[in-house]
Amino acid sequence: MPNAHAPSALPRQLRAEAVSLTFSGVRALKSVSLSLERGRVLGLIGPNGAGKTTMVNVLSGFNTPGAGRVLLDDRPLQGLGADRFRRIGVARTFQGGRLFRDLSVQDNLEAAGVGLGMSRRDAGVEARRILHWLGLAHLASMPASALPYTDERRVGIARAVVGGPAFLLLDEPAAGMNDHEASDLRATIAQLVEHIGCGVLLIEHNVRLVLSICSHIVVMDAGEVIVQGDPDAIRGSERVRHAYMGTADGGDAALPAPTTEEACA
Structure with a gap:
């Protein structure tokens, strides 16, 4: 679907560098870094209260980080409001x-x-x-x-x-x-x-869709990044199972394997 209104020179990367944010003395984000590339789908998962939506709010200009920064390519976006983020x-x-x-x-x-x-x-x-x-x-x-x-x-x-x-x-x-x-x-x-x-950042509780x-x-868990990697690494991580699936030590819980349709897509 061609778009005549898109800028002629679109940025290639949106990234957060060591972003932290505190609300009323509670640390919502703790030195979170991630990078979203054009043409890629980046998943962001974690249990309720992990800080996922707060991270999206920072990446879209709705919240300003107390420490760290958000960049569009090499351009810092500090001080820009959500409407300006949308326009760029x-x-x-x-x-x-x-x-x-x-x-x-x-x-x-x-x-x-x-x-x-x-x-x-x-x-x-x-x-x-x-x-x-x-x-x-x-x-x-x-x-x-x-x-x-x-x-x-x-x-x-x-x-x-x-x-x-x-x-x-x-x-x-x-x-x-x-x-x-x-x-x-x-x-x-x-x-x-x-x-x-x-580039798409997908924040989801539907782990099968993300994988x-x-x-x-x-x-993420408790406001910080605990693990990152490709789907196989995430699926096999005991730390992810502990944080996301609520097991005491990883146990026998497992993240879902892809369906045949998903694996062939």
Whole structure:
């Protein structure tokens, strides 16, 4: 899906360097470093309270780190707000959807385009193209408030794609989805990487989905990175099983193996 509104020279890398953040004396992030490359899918997993969403908030400009920094290529982004992050190519979704519930699906996407500086006409063209490309055109006139939960999450992704971001941060996009819907989401993420060339950060509790599509995975617990590596390394890590699966010493718990369909994809 070509995008006429994407910048001509998109950045290649979004990274955090030794990011720490404290809320009311509680350390939410502890010297977290990670790197997201264009054209790659990076997984971020961990138990509830691990700091995953806080990390996304930092990477998208919603929170400013107390220590460390976020860079777009070699450009520090310190002091830029979330709206500026979005304009320079860092888009995100939210766990709660956060659509404009009184607007139609089409108008939700148009609003994103206008916010990026497009004319209303160009924003409308962009919205229709994205909805058609993602198989959501039948929802265009539906009020966002009437969307089923899983469709709301898919529309949230469509809205984030407006403008052709260089990086797309997906916060729990598969929440509430069944296996078939999660498989469709996996195909959508692969499409985005292939056709837009964006880098995708996938934050998920659906470990099977993460293991099936991510080339590199970062595991957080208690605000810090405890392990990172490829899917095989993560699947075989006792420390990950202990933190993520809640076993006392790794025990017999195991992260899920890929299905035949996933392994062949």
